Amino acid sequence: MGDLRTGLRIGIDVGGTNTDAVVLDTGGLVLAKAKRPTTADVTAGLRAALDAVLAELEGVSGGEDARDRVSRVMLGTTHATNAVLERRNLGRVAVVRLGAPATTSVPPLSDWPADLRAAVSAGEAVVGGGHYVDGREIARPDLDAVRRLLDAAGADAVAVTAVFSPATADHERAVGELVAAEYGLPVSLSHEIGSLGLLERENATVLNAALHGVAAQVTGALVAALAERGLRARPYLAQNDGTLMTVEQAARLPVSTIGSGPANSLRGAAYLSGVADAIVADVGGTSTDLGVLTGGFPRESAAAVEIGGVLTNFRMPDVLSIALGGGTVVRSTGAGPDSVGYRIASEALVFGGGTPTMTDAAVRAGRVPPGGGDWPRRLAAALAKAAGPEMTDMTDTRDMRDMQGMLRAALLAADEAVADAVDRMALGRADRPLVAVGGGAFLLPEDVPGVSGVVRPGHAEVANAVGAAIALASGRVDTILPAGESRSRAIERVKEEAAARAVAAGADPARVEIVDLLEVPLSYLSEPAVRVHVKAAGPLAR
Numbered sequence: 001m002g003d004l005r006t007g008l009r010i011g012i013d014v015g016g017t018n019t020d021a022v023v024l025d026t027g028g029l030v031l032a033k034a035k036r037p038t039t040a041d042v043t044a045g046l047r048a049a050l051d052a053v054l055a056e057l058e059g060v061s062g063g064e065d066a067r068d069r070v071s072r073v074m075l076g077t078t079h080a081t082n083a084v085l086e087r088r089n090l091g092r093v094a095v096v097r098l099g100a101p102a103t104t105s106v107p108p109l110s111d112w113p114a115d116l117r118a119a120v121s122a123g124e125a126v127v128g129g130g131h132y133v134d135g136r137e138i139a140r141p142d143l144d145a146v147r148r149l150l151d152a153a154g155a156d157a158v159a160v161t162a163v164f165s166p167a168t169a170d171h172e173r174a175v176g177e178l179v180a181a182e183y184g185l186p187v188s189l190s191h192e193i194g195s196l197g198l199l200e201r202e203n204a205t206v207l208n209a210a211l212h213g214v215a216a217q218v219t220g221a222l223v224a225a226l227a228e229r230g231l232r233a234r235p236y237l238a239q240n241d242g243t244l245m246t247v248e249q250a251a252r253l254p255v256s257t258i259g260s261g262p263a264n265s266l267r268g269a270a271y272l273s274g275v276a277d278a279i280v281a282d283v284g285g286t287s288t289d290l291g292v293l294t295g296g297f298p299r300e301s302a303a304a305v306e307i308g309g310v311l312t313n314f315r316m317p318d319v320l321s322i323a324l325g326g327g328t329v330v331r332s333t334g335a336g337p338d339s340v341g342y343r344i345a346s347e348a349l350v351f352g353g354g355t356p357t358m359t360d361a362a363v364r365a366g367r368v369p370p371g372g373g374d375w376p377r378r379l380a381a382a383l384a385k386a387a388g389p390e391m392t393d394m395t396d397t398r399d400m401r402d403m404q405g406m407l408r409a410a411l412l413a414a415d416e417a418v419a420d421a422v423d424r425m426a427l428g429r430a431d432r433p434l435v436a437v438g439g440g441a442f443l444l445p446e447d448v449p450g451v452s453g454v455v456r457p458g459h460a461e462v463a464n465a466v467g468a469a470i471a472l473a474s475g476r477v478d479t480i481l482p483a484g485e486s487r488s489r490a491i492e493r494v495k496e497e498a499a500a501r502a503v504a505a506g507a508d509p510a511r512v513e514i515v516d517l518l519e520v521p522l523s524y525l526s527e528p529a530v531r532v533h534v535k536a537a538g539p540l541a542r
Contacts, residue, residue: 008057008069010233011469012049013076013264013462014038017285017327017341018439019045020465021053023070028271028470032056033462035439037342042079043221050225067230072540074468076238076260079218080211084258084308087115089217090210091156092122094185096146097202098129098162098171102138108161108202113309120210123153129171130163133480134527138163141171143178150183157209158183161190161202167480186212186252193255193314195478196531200304200313207310208255215254219247236506236540240316242267242298242467243474243537245505258307259316261464266291266298266317268467269435272457278433279425279451281418282463283440285327286339288418290320290425293435297515315476322421324414326440330356332402335410349382350375358414361407362443369442369461415445422450437463474515474537475501483521483528491517491532498536512538 007026012019015038023032034052039045057066083089095108108124109117127149128142141162150158158179162171169191179187188209194201222235237250240259250257265282269275276296282289292299298317305316323337327344340347340355347353349360350372360382362368363375383403422434434451436444437460448454459466477498481490499512516535521528 007071008066009469010050010053010070010073011076011264011465011467012046012073013238013261013464013468014042014046014078015261015284015464016078016287017325017339017344019049020462021049022459022462022465022469023053023057024466024469030459030462030466031060033459033465035462038078042077042082043225046075046077046221047225050229054229068232070231070233072236073222073226073231073233074236074238074244074471075218075222076264076464076468077218077257078261079214080254080257081261081307083211083214084116084207084310087119087308089214090119091213092154093120093206093209094122094150094153094155094158095124095202095206096149096158096160096175097124097126098141098160098165098175099198100126100128100139100142102130103163103198106199109206111199111311112203116308116310120206122155123149125149129175130165131168131171133164133167133522134529135168141174143175146175146178147182150179150185155185157186157188157212159188159190159202159206159209161198161205163198164196164480165189165191166194166196166201166478188212188253193253195313195315195533196480197304197313200311203310204255204312204314207307207312208253211254212251215251218254219251223247236471236473238264238468238471239474239505240314241300241474241476241535242317242471243505244468244471244540245473249505255312255314259305259319260468262289262291262319263298263317264464264467264471265289265437266293266467267296267471268463268465269293269437269457269460270296271466271470272437272459272463273435273455274457275433275435275455278435278455279422280435280437281422281441281444283436283438283443284325285341285344285440286323286325287321288324288421288438288440290322290421291317292425318425320421320425322417324358324417324443326357326359326362326443328358328414330358330361330407330410332406335361335413350379352378352382356403356407356410358410358443359440361411361414364404364407365411367442367445369439372442414443415448418444419449422448426450436460472537473502473505473507473540474535475499475503475505475507476516476533476535477501478531478533480522480529481532483530487530491519491534494532494534495536498534502536502538503541506540507536507538508541512536
């Protein structure tokens, strides 16, 4: 039994098919775990998983009330992602760009899908303001123009983006102060959200502003769920890079949670396997997400990230998703991309249903998960029934008497798809192992081309929740600095700012470290300059 005395942590991750929860002790030992179907409103599935893991924890504690010993609860959630993809519960945003007269040729939100723009935009304006790359003003910020937009917009929130604000953010701050003092609306400032690249940073900022209401619902629901269960633990939310932030920070920067699911899986895979450099395959019920671990953290995408049809440039894990999961439907014409999802426990053949899935294909080939010892027998019974005349009313054009061949072909195609995805993520390196995690990890073969071996750690089915539970808090800064003698002093200031952001996210000030520092010289400028990216991270404050 692990250490139940104090400092227990609960990690929860809301996936497309299942919501997973784990309890870890102070030494990182998994004391309890649970997996429950994700519900349409997401929150009900979260509560069910939390109840299940608490019940198991109390059983492990021998009847003691272990809830008082839970000090932290970490949540990775799809709330923000779903809101953008489904165009639901988004706030109306007044979009302010400080960039006239330099940036008027491409208006804000020009590349947005029409339905998303209609759901989000309460009005857009390009007004005077912003800076050149060397810090000189393009124009003074036109605060009166900002007031005119806000007076007419009837917005729920405001998004402010200034040209080159990651280098010089004074104009964004001035508008933010105006909005707070005169209108009392939530305001998102682009230099706190995205990096260089005006349109992509502006898009991310507008999405962040549109998600303020969703963030309030999520954080409120999490706090309420903990209070209802007598948990006095401090809540945190997972970020895109596999680190954490406080609920207060999440309410202000909700767009930072959009990529938390894959990041949690990658961090959990590194923790459970003890492998810091690897390819990770997280096999769920609907899809398989592949990512790369570098030094125990997710490799970040170098390209702009598309969310709901909108290009953004905030940091996200470099993830490749393929339509392969335990619930992927198998037909005579191939497998997927559709999946039975959380209905797998009633629809798959091994569970007595009438829909062939990739789980059935894997079991037929002898790939059985822990605890699935009787699955081959159940599958054999289902296949025998499928060959009978009573199954002729099943949908699609499947030859029910050749189900075995259909499942065999689907698994071969799936293995080829995995090998191709690994090749795309490996970038020519074949010396790293593949860490298989997720509830559908048993689908993967023992030998995968392009990797040194396949690692299957314990508790792999809840790696995403483990990743949330063990995460650090972090802060980052991406800016432009002058080259020359003052550069070293300027970099020290940027390090201090990144550390301060990590502390604001919940890190212990005494234990924050700089974990990433990147300098890129910029060409074709009148004065030499470098782009500097700094990331600071540290364990949560006690």
